[in-house]
Amino acid sequence: MSKANPCHGNCPIARVTALLGDGWSLMIIREAFLGSGKFNEFEKRLGIARNILTNRLRKLVEAGLLQRKASETDRRVIEYRLTRSGRALFPVLIALSQWSEQHLSDCSHSVRYVERATGEEIQRIKVLSADGRELDAGELAMLPGPDADPALKARLVAAMEQAGREAAHAAP
Amino acid sequence: MSKANPCHGNCPIARVTALLGDGWSLMIIREAFLGSGKFNEFEKRLGIARNILTNRLRKLVEAGLLQRKASETDRRVIEYRLTRSGRALFPVLIALSQWSEQHLSDCSHSVRYVERATGEEIQRIKVLSADGRELDAGELAMLPGPDADPALKARLVAAMEQAGREAAHAAP
DNA sequence: CCGATTGGTTGCATTTTGCAACCCAATCCC
DNA sequence: GGGATTGGGTTGCAAAATGCAACCAATCGG
Numbered sequence: 442m443s444k445a446n447p448c449h450g451n452c453p454i455a456r457v458t459a460l461l462g463d464g465w466s467l468m469i470i471r472e473a474f475l476g477s478g479k480f481n482e483f484e485k486r487l488g489i490a491r492n493i494l495t496n497r498l499r500k501l502v503e504a505g506l507l508q509r510k511a512s513e514t515d516r517r518v519i520e521y522r523l524t525r526s527g528r529a530l531f532p533v534l535i536a537l538s539q540w541s542e543q544h545l546s547d548c549s550h551s552v553r554y555v556e557r558a559t560g561e562e563i564q565r566i567k568v569l570s571a572d573g574r575e576l577d578a579g580e581l582a583m584l585p586g587p588d589a590d591p592a593l594k595a596r597l598v599a600a601m602e603q604a605g606r607e608a609a610h611a612a613p
Numbered sequence: 614m615s616k617a618n619p620c621h622g623n624c625p626i627a628r629v630t631a632l633l634g635d636g637w638s639l640m641i642i643r644e645a646f647l648g649s650g651k652f653n654e655f656e657k658r659l660g661i662a663r664n665i666l667t668n669r670l671r672k673l674v675e676a677g678l679l680q681r682k683a684s685e686t687d688r689r690v691i692e693y694r695l696t697r698s699g700r701a702l703f704p705v706l707i708a709l710s711q712w713s714e715q716h717l718s719d720c721s722h723s724v725r726y727v728e729r730a731t732g733e734e735i736q737r738i739k740v741l742s743a744d745g746r747e748l749d750a751g752e753l754a755m756l757p758g759p760d761a762d763p764a765l766k767a768r769l770v771a772a773m774e775q776a777g778r779e780a781a782h783a784a785p
Numbered sequence: 786c787c788g789a790t791t792g793g794t795t796g797c798a799t800t801t802t803g804c805a806a807c808c809c810a811a812t813c814c815c
Numbered sequence: 816g817g818g819a820t821t822g823g824g825t826t827g828c829a830a831a832a833t834g835c836a837a838c839c840a841a842t843c844g845g
Contacts, residue, residue: 449660453713453720454643454706460717464634464833471626474750475768476775480792486768490834495793505716517791517842526716531750532738533708534626540705541625544677544698545632548625550758551765557754557776561743566704571733578646578703582729586722593723596647596658603648636802652823662803667824689811689822 450592460504465489465497467537470523470530473507478520506530536566579604622764632676637661637669639709642695642702645679650692678702708738751776 449455461467468487477483484494498521501507506527512518541548554563567575582601585594633639640659649655655666670693673679678699684690713720726735739747754773757766 449640451719451723452643453710453717453724454639456717456720457709457713458636458639462634462636462639464630467626467630467634471624475755475772481790484792491792492794492835493833515791515843519792528750529712529716532740533705533712535740535753536705536708536738537629538625540701541629544701545625545628547623548628549760551623551761552625552769553756553758555754555756556742556748557752559742563748563753564741564743564745566708566738566740568704568707568738569736570728570731571736573736576728576735578700580729581707581735582727583647584725584727586725588722589724597724600647653821656823662805663824664804664826665802687812687822691823 450590450596451588452593452596460500463497465493466501467534469494469497469501470506470527471534473521473523473527474531474534478522479512479518480521483521501527532566535563539565622762622768623760624765624768632672635669637665638673639706641666641669641673642678642699643706645693645695645699646703646706650694651684651690652693655693673699704738707735711737 461470465487468489469483472483472486477486480494480498483489483498484491487494489497498507498509502509502521504526505524507521508524510520510522512520535554538552538554542551555561556563568577568581570576570580582604583597584601585597589597633642637659640661641655644655644658649658652666652670655661655670656663659666661669670679670681674681674693676698677696679693680696682692682694684692707726710724710726714723727733728735740749740753742748742752754776755769756773757769761769
């Protein structure tokens, strides 16, 4: 990747891919949700190379997902903790995880997500209409917003036209 | 990545990262949702190198996210279309997209997701308890499921203990 | 003060990516 | 029918990202 692909524009998926689209960033975020905060913890629990870990932590801090702070009890130790932005990735992680469990072999029933207070299993993550009906891809339209750059706008308009021609396909 | 990290086990996030954790796979899936199906379309719209595209399409087909079929009207053309598994990534893409728009500069209001039938904006993706309350990370417990391997189980138990020690933190 | 720990950095080998050229079967154009 | 074109690859090579091990400075614990 890395090379500035002209056509991506400010597409949100392209932007998030540039930030988290590598083999470690999401794992680091997951670890942070599981309670890791120190360089050492990430290193040992993930088995990631230290230079790569340094690099990713820096990137995540710069992007505002993690906050870097020297520990007050031991000044050798650096604490990385999730910011508000970082914690906002929670639904993404859960959605990815649920997808894995349902659609990848070997992940079948490896983790259960339950509400801590009640012990009850949480709901499957869904896309909901304003009034609460579950939507699938065919029922959704992606329109260019006010800040869409021309490339993105063009792409979305083309997609709308294409969607017009097709009705609702299905593949096994 | 690639090297078999012993500690990941069958963690669903690790598995999905191994499959989609690169700079292009998610973009390809996004393109497929936007209506692309042919090799050429992916290539032109993403600006991806052809050998990489070949490689990723193969990987996604093998993983069961895309279906590869020669076109019936023009036998030179290969149609790649989302399978059921692939389409099940829909909530993941929307969640990622919404996160981008809220937390990355430059993505602010670039895309609007509206229900095609009504034109109304969809809801923000949330993690919901069994009875419909929105949950955040602190209210959720991740328990090893019946098929969790020992490494994953150990990790989750450690996380539970850590969560016990902390109450509910907040960082700016 | 001494050895161990923490969080890095550096240098080098390996792997993955990007780019351009080449290939071949199916199709189009006349 | 025959030459040019198109679609979907593959191949070779340069550039970038990754993994590994060794090295370093600051801090801690005794």
